[in-house]
Amino acid sequence: MTFQISAISIYNKDGEIRTVPFQTGTLNIITGDARRGKSAILTIVDYCLGSDEFVIRGAALRNFVHLFALTVVKDDQQLFVARPAPVGKAATNTTFCIISQAHGAPPPAYTELTFSMPLDIAKKVLSKFTGIDPSVQLPVARSVRQLSPSVRHGLFFCLQEQNEVANHDLLFHGQTEDYHRPALRAMLPYFLGAVDPERAQREHQLKLLRRQLAEAQERLEAARPFQHASGTAAALLGEAIEANLLDPAPAGHLRSHDEILARLRIATETTAADTVPPAAEDPLSALAATRRDLRQAYAQTRVRISNLKTVAREKDDFLGQVHEQRARLATLGLLPRAHPEMPPQDGLCPVCGSHAPDASQATQIMRQDLERLNAEMTTIGEATLDVNARIAEEEEALADLRAALARNQEEIEVLSAGQRAASQDDPQQRAAVVQGRISLFLDSMARHTQAPPVADRREELTMQIAELEEQLGNTVQDDLLSSYLSLVNQKIQAKATALELEHHDEPIRLDPQALTLIADTRRGPVKMSEMGSGQNYLGYHIATMLSLHEWFTEIRSPVPRFLILDQPSQAGFPDETRDGGFGSARATLLNLYTTIQASLQELHGNFQVIVLEHADLDDEPFRSAVRARWRRSNGEALVPEHWITYDADQ
Known part of the structure; x- marks a missing residue:
């Protein structure tokens, strides 16, 4: 007690x-x-x-x-x-x-x-x-935090102020406060006796693990190492050349990651020349032209993939029809004989097995058709494998083009930002700005390289999540809550009948999510706020509070x-x-x-x-x-x- x-x-x-x-x-x-x-x-x-x-x-x-x-x-x-x-x-x-x-x-x-x-x-x-057990922790919907039940939560069911006792919009004390409603939804099942504290703890642990998995994914994305000749590094190299901090590299020369970094470090220590590069050397124009070529190649590759998939579907359809025809002929016993030394049964009809004129000629024609179908099936099957291999090659090429487009866009953005940041009329100022951007990039990369490696815990977290989800797969708690609410609802309805309230002759239920009463009528559900008259609001408030306390007393809540x-x-x-x-x-x-x-x-x-x-x-x-x-x-x-x-x- x-x-x-x-x-x-x-x-x-x-x-x-x-x-x-x-x-x-x-x-x-x-x-x-x-x-x-x-x-x-x-x-x-x-x-x-x-x-x-x-x-x-x-x-x-x-x-x-x-x-x-x-x-x-x-x-x-x-x-x-x-x-x-x-x-x-x-x-x-x-x-x-x-x-x-x-x-x-x-x-x-x-x-x-x-x-x-x-x-x-x-x-x-x-x-x-x-x-109240101080060790109990209850999860709160749409939140990672937990709540420990307290005497304050018990007062939701013990107090009815003057503006609450007959209020048609709320049923419980303090329900008008936004931060009270999630607590009410968490506490009602607990005080009704439908919450297993261990299950509640596991539900909270599951919520935390899911959040940790999302955070681990974000950390791994942030810690992904720099790609060789990444868009940013390549674009900065282009800016350094344009600002006369570096000499242009030979045309078509492929730079490794280390070569690009080495040249960028040289650029930070170089004093820019006063000469302006030739007007024809516009890296943005070159990048835009490259982007047009990449987009054209991307579109052409998608068309080829679509055509190849159409051919594959047509071959599959034709192969299905050939299989069907072959199966029909095979039922006539025209497949190759298990023992070739056995003589053919000439003069016998392949359908009924009786002697018939011209039976040998018909049998021979059908056997030839069957052999032709077998050969076509073999040829088409091999061709289908070739088409599928081509589709895989084209899809791989499409992925490479997509990555190249992303790098190209990154280079364009970096170069555009650099040109906006620097004055086109002052080569020295432009060179200083480019050097500053290169220094910032190199410092960021150094910090990334020197930082301790991020452990990939995704597999471990995924296994823990799956294990908890399996443990929580049953609906025992939900069933208990439904059962206990049903018993409380019976008490509410009995009191509504004694008080002669509206809808007292129809099923009345307490909704633990909406935190209100609902009458289930033939016209549909009717909430307490729609029942009308202060007498109904007052009566249902008191009927609900009395019924809950009767249940609380019975289960020693x-x-x-x-x-x-x-x-x-x-x-x-x-x-x-x-x-x-x-x-x-x-x-x-x-x-x-x-x-x-x-x-x-x-x-x-x-x-x-x-x-x-x-x-x-x-x-x-x-x-x-x-x-x-x-x-x-x-x-x-x-x-x-x-x-x-x-x-x-x-």
Whole structure:
């Protein structure tokens, strides 16, 4: 079992304590006028259970309360959790005081409290008290990070603020926050009991391995060694010649990788001559002409490959027809005899085996046709092999042309960049720019050469990924989630029927991805937001929360065993609804509390509901569940009136 709320307490600057007690295992209602501090009960619980923000509103609470505290109980254990209000202009306070107490002990005096526990440690202590396993790691959809369940995640199912309890667009507490929705989707299966922690860990490991494989591929691409006479090196060599840093090489001379690098190093140490190279020597024009030739050769090679593939297909079709004709003749027993010394059976019909005139002549003609077909099959088969070999040669040539085009494009880009960077009117400046580009290239290549080799782990990672995928191939977890949701859905539908909600006579299901309820009708699925009327939204919220807590209790899930509802009656019910008025609205609200009470009775004290209300009914189970009435007429409120004092200069 996990914890319920025994009391909330507030302290003023003088150390005076105001405590609001609650009964565990039952319905607790605080009713009263607006702005008397009812809604602050929910936000105080949220703040003391590790909220990252100071969520408490109201001038009296912010100005005259210096400490907020919560007393929670589990079996015979009791924990007192205190958290100060922010000091000065601070947005929140991140220190806690958490004390283990004897069951039933009152809140300690302010002087007995020491605030030294940081927020992250306080969350871990509260999560452990809730019963959450700290070693569990859950994967988050479309993210490489993992989440550890905490008490904060349990509060998704324990709190319903005033703007949430009847909201048609959201079902769970905090669902409006973008960063909460992925956490909700990850946590719902866990708290429902459908998550195997070991499987969750393997799923996260699989996600990490896939990312490592992609990164390994990127590193190998980046570490690929420089190709001999690469486009960049060759283009820089051309720039150096054009800038008069090097003499032109003999026409048609093939340069090795080492020769190009050696000449580039010479270019960095050479002082450019003042003469300008002949106008006819334009490397860009030469590269453009080369590119035209390469593109023409590329197009011609593609045409040849297409023609060869057409010939191959035609030969395959013809060969298929020849096979068919040969098979027909072979069935007549006209294949070569197994024993050539056996004399032919002249005068016998090859079809029926009987004696017939001119049978020998017909047999001879068909045998000749069969021999011709055998010869054609052999010839065509050999020709097909030749065509396939030609196709392979042409495709290899096409790949070489594609690589040559890529190198040519790289040379054009490098030369174009160099010409844009340097002044055409100043040979010395152009030469200096080219030398700088060559130096940068040589330095980059040196760093690449000296860097430690990148290990190729792709095969290892691929094997690990395949192994994990095989382990995770089964759908046990998905089946468990579907099964458990089906049981929860049955509970929701039963409560929808008791509350007479729209679509209560049709299948209702909780969608763990859309985080909403859906009614499956003959007209198609209907989401909760499309069901209409505040009564339906309110009813389905409460039906869902009660059903989930019934399931959490049955499977002993580590979710806090309380539900706080802030003003379920909303503005549709006046502050004072006693003396039997307000007809159907009153009956609807009373039916809501009857449904809550039925759920509490079914759980035999293992669940607690706290309701903060405007309405005040004089009927059971409402009347006996009221713990306080905070009204202006009786001067009662969360913050005592004598705490609210202002200095004269305020």
